Amino acid sequence: MLRLCPTSHVPEGEGRKVETAEGDFAVFNLGGVFFVTQNACSHGPGHLGEGRVCDGEVECDVHGGRFDIRSGAATREPCWEPLLVWDVILDQGEVCIRLDQGRTA
Numbered sequence: 001m002l003r004l005c006p007t008s009h010v011p012e013g014e015g016r017k018v019e020t021a022e023g024d025f026a027v028f029n030l031g032g033v034f035f036v037t038q039n040a041c042s043h044g045p046g047h048l049g050e051g052r053v054c055d056g057e058v059e060c061d062v063h064g065g066r067f068d069i070r071s072g073a074a075t076r077e078p079c080w081e082p083l084l085v086w087d088v089i090l091d092q093g094e095v096c097i098r099l100d101q102g103r104t105a
């Protein structure tokens with residue numbers, strides 16, 4: 001199990017980029033429920049953990065593409081490739097994932 005960050009690291013309604021030895025991830029807090037996607041935008045150099053969160057979507061700040069945070073599906077051009085997402089495991093106040101269980105929409 002890969003431990004990403006304490007839940008307190010990600011305020012409600014926001015996302016955070018988390019760097020690990022296994023790669024970078026974006027952790028989101030939607031109403032107290034946590035979600036994890038790949039941090040790298042599927043369109044280019046954007047960091048989704050630093051993007052704007054609105055209505056369950058994250059907007060990449062490079063070209064304005066959007067993704068559904070829950071499913072990883074691309075929802076606005078120029079993005080069309082989905083993101084990898086992971087089911088979140090909450091353990092001792094930390095957001096964790098099983099790295100080998102990433103999936104796309």
Ligand code: FES
Pocket residue numbers: 041042043044045046060061062063064065066078079
């Ligand atoms: S790099 Fe994210 S929308 Fe282009």
